[in-house]
Each structure stands twice: as C-alpha cells, then as structure tokens.
Amino acid sequence: MNRIFGVLVAVGVPLTVLGSFQNWPSIAMFFICSISVVALSSFMGRATESLAIVSGPRIGGLLNATFGNAVELIISIFALQAGLIGVVLASLTGSVLGNLLLVGGLSFFLGGIKFKRQMFNVHDATHNSGLLIFAVVVAFVIPEIFSMTMNETETIQLSVGISVIMIVLYLAGLFFKLVTHRGVYNHADVAQDSEHEEPEWSKKKALIILLVATLIVAYVSENLVHTFEEVGKQFGWSELFIGVIIVAIVGNAAEHASALIMAMKNKMDVAVEIAIGSTLQIAMFVAPVLVLISLFMPQQMPLVFTVSELVAMITAVFLAINVMNDGESNWFEGLTLLAAYLIMGIGFYLL
Template sequence: MNRIFTSLVMLGVPLTVAGSLLHWSSISMFIICSVTVIAISSFMGRATESIAIVSGPRIGGLLNATFGNAVELIISIFALKAGLIGVVLASLTGSVLGNLLLVGGLSFFLGGLKFKRQKFSIHDARHNSGLLVFAVIVAFVIPEIFSMSMNETKTLQLSVGISVIMIVLYLAGLFLKLVTHRGVYAHSEEGSVTEHEEPEWSKKKALTILVLATLAVAYVSESLVHTFEAVGEQFGWSELFIGVIIVAIVGNAAEHSSAILMAMKNKMDVAVEIAIGSTLQIAMFVAPLLVIISLFMPTAMPLVFTVPELVAMATAVLLTISVSSDGESNWFEGLTLLAAYLIMGIGFYLL
C-alpha cells in the first residue's frame, strides 16, 4: 500500500503541474488533485505515527491533527481568496462531522471488530467533552443567534471577538495537557500491544517529511480549489455538499488513515486524540484563525453557519459524548456513529 501511495505522489504532483500549465478540464484536475492530496496525506500519517512512537500518544495525536488540519487550512485559505465563503464554512462543518462521526466511527467499528472491548483515557474523554460542547454548541450557535439582531459589521465584530477568545482558550487547553497536567491522568491501556515498536522513520526524518508534504499539499490544493465551481455545476452538487463532504474528506485524509490504523493496533488513546483532538483544533483554532485571516481578503467571513450545519454539528457532538464518556468502545458504537454520518450526508446532498 505504501508503494501505491508513493507512486501516486510521484505521478500526481507532475500531473498537477502539467494540468495547470496546459489548462486541462476541471473534472480531470479535480480527480488528479484529490487523489494526490490523499496520497500525500498518507506520508503525513506515517510520519506522525513514527513521532507518536517516540513522543507518546498526546504529542503524536496533536501533531497528526495539526498537520492533518494544515491541509484543511491551506485549502480554506485558497477558497477564501477565491471568495468561496460558503465552501469554507461548509468544509469546517464537514471536518467536525467527518472527524467525530466518520473517523471516530470507523476507528471504533474496525478496532471493535478486532478487539471486543477497547479502552481509552476516561479523563481525556470527559475533558474533551466539555470543550466540544463549548467549541461547537456555545461558540458556533451564539453568533448565529445574535446575528439575527445585528447588521453585517456588528456580526463580523462579534465573530472576531469570539475567535480571539476561542484561540486563547485552545492554547490554554494545550498548556494544561502538555505542561501543567502532563502525566497527571496517565492511562495504561488494558490489552494493548506491549512489545517495543520501532518507528518507521527517525524523528528528524519524520518532521522533514511532514514539512515537505505540507508544502506539496499547499501547491496541489490551490489547483483543487479552482475546480470546485465547475465540478459542482457538472454533477449538480451544491456549494454546501462540496464543502461538507468532498473537501472535508480530502482535506482530512491524513487523520482518517492514522486514526483507523491506531485503533486496529488497539492504541485507542492515540485514535481518540486524533479524532476528537482534530475536531477541537478545527473548531477552536482553525475556524477562528480563518475568520481573522479573512479580514485581509476581499470578502470577510463571519462565524455564522446555516441552521442545518449547526444542527448537524451539535448532534454529532452530543452523540460522540454519549458513546465515549465511559472511556470504552465497541464495534456497534462505531456503527452508530457511521450511520449518523451517512444520514447527514444524504441530507446535505439533497439540500
């Protein structure tokens, strides 16, 4: 499989360059760029797995989420530059749904098929639950409610204020986990693989690959963004569906593969850290950062989602909390999360 992804990268990047210069059709470029981004993301997943073996599940999970979300951030910045505000907001929605329901669901389901009962840190689960409620239900719903009685200028000012608060709180949460309370709630996974693992790459090589992969994704993503409107018209996809499903799946391919791989190795602390940690990073750091970046773009982006987006995200959060708050998972809980994702996917497709 690694050879296949390597071949796709070696072929996909030159094809992207050639397609941009020769102005190939939007459909061709969309397929080439999407496959190339996913292939590059596999290298990011392997690199972060190597770092996780050396540095532990929290650092590994955080790095995976950060570099995985870097793809999402890069795609969103190019979309903002192109004035596709709806696609950006929809892709943020899709990231929340994809990480909680698709990534979390596949991790619980496939891991649960191999291990009947999988455990992860209940303290981290409860800590993340509170932040999920704040990030999605509080910080995303409030701008929507207040914007009903505000003009566009005040709505944008409210969005910027909330964004700054969310970024500060996210950084404070990282300081709690990685500095002041590091190791306080240490968790030893029962039944996990105990033999010593050798990382595929050294720490230095893994970090180098992460940086190079991120740069490659930045280039390919710019070409990918330019295909969205034409592809949407061709297939009858709405801007909302493109953002929620297509961009989110392509942009978060690194987390998808890494979390599932960790779950199938019974490393649920890393898998949960990737799925939920990535969601928190999207909601509390990437989304607010995009609001601030948009101030320097032709069109500013307020942190105001549509009602279907808000309802879908709130439902995903509540469902995830209900199945993960006990610190255990099984294949049926994963199947429940996947069923919820499919139902929402059908709804967004038909909107």
C-alpha cells in the first residue's frame, strides 16, 4: 500500500505542476490534485505514527492535527483571496463534522471490527468535551444570535473579539496538557505498549517528511481551489456542499489517514487525540485566525455560520461527547457516528 501511495505522489505532483502551467481542464485538475493530496497524507500518517511512538500520543496527535490543519488553513486563505467566504465557513463546518463523525466513526468502526473493545484516556476525553462545547456551542452560537441586531461592522468587531479570546484559550489549553499537567493523566497501557515498539522513522526524519509533505500539499491545494467553481457547475454541487464535504475531506485527508492507521493498531489514544484535537484546533485556532487574516482582505469574514451549519455542528459535538466520554469504543458506536455523517451529507447536498 505504501508503494502505491508513493507512485501516486510521484505521478500526481508532477502532473499537477504540468497541468497548472498548461491550463488543463478543471475537472481533470480537480481529480489529480485530490488524489495527490490523499496520497501525500499517507506519508504524513506514517510520520505521525513514528512521532507518536517517540513523543507520546498527545504530542504525536497534536503534530498531526497541526500539519494536517495547515493544509486546511492554506486552502481557506486562497479561498478568502478569491472571495469565497461561504466556501471557507462551510469547509470549517465540514472539518468539525468530518473529524468528529467521519474520522471518529471510521476509527471506531474499523478498530472495533478488529478489536471487540478499545480503550482510550477518559480524562483527555472529558477535558476535550468541555472545550468542544465552548468552541462550538458558545463561541459559534453567540455571533449568530447577536449579529441579528448588529450591522456588518459591529458583527466583524464581535467576531474579532471572540476570535482573540478563543486563540488565547486554545493556547492555554495546550499549555495545560503539555506543560503543567503533562503525564498527570497518562494511559498506562499505551505507555507500556509504546516502550516496546520501534518507530519506522527517527524523530528528525519524521518531522522533515511532515514539513515537506505539508509544503507540497499547500502547492497542490492552491491549484485545487481554482477548480471548485467549474467542478461545482459540472456536477451540480452547491458552494455549501463543496465546502462542507469536498474541501473538508480533501483538506483533512492527512488526519483521516493517520487516525485510521492508529485505530487499526489499537492505538486509540492517538486516534482520538487526532479526531478531537484536530476539531478543537479548527474551531479554536484555524477559524479565529482566518477571521483575523480576513481583516487584510478586500472582504472580511465574520464568525457567523448558517443555521443549518450550526445545528449540524452542535449535533455532532453532543453525539461525539456522548459516545466518547466513557473512554471505550466499539464498531457499533463507530457506525452510529458514520450514520450521522451520512445523514448530514445528504442534507447539505440537497440544500
């Protein structure tokens, strides 16, 4: 499988470069770029696994989420420059839904088929649950409600204020997990397993591969963004569907692949950290950063989602919390999360 992904990268990236210079049709470029991003994500997944063994599940999962969300951030910045604010907000929604329901669901489902009962750190799950409720239910709903009686300038000001608070709280949360309380709530079984496992790559090599893969994905993603409008017309996809489903899946392919690999190896602490940690990073860091970056763009982006996007995210958060808060998972819980994702996907397609 690794050879296949290597071949796809070796073929897909040069074709992307060639196609961008020769102005190939948008549909051809869309599929070439999408396949290239997914193939590159396999290398990011292997690098993450090596880092998780060397540095522990929290740091490994955080690094994977950070490098993976860098792709999402880059795609969104290019979309902001193109004035596609609806696509950006929809892609943020899709990332939340994709990480919690699709990644979490597939991880629980595939891991649960191989292992009847999988365990992960219940303390981390409980801690993350509180942050998820804050990020989505509090910080995303407040701008939606208050903006109803505000003008555009006041809505932007409110969005900026909330964005700064969210970034500060997110950084404080990292300081809590990685500095003041690092090792306090470690999962003993995972620590024992990691001691007897050798990483595929050294820490330095894994970091270099993560960095290089992210840079290449950034280039491919820029070309991918330019295909959205034409592909949407050809397939009858709305701007909302492209953002919630297509951009979110392609932009977060790295986390998707890594979490599934971890779950199949019964490393649920890493898989859950990737799914939840990536969601928190999107909601509490990437989204606020995009709001601040948009201040320097021709068109500013308020932190105001549509009602359908908000309802979908809130539903996903409470369903994920209910499933994950016991520190155990099985294939049926994974199937439940996947079913919720499919239902929402159908809804967004038909909107």
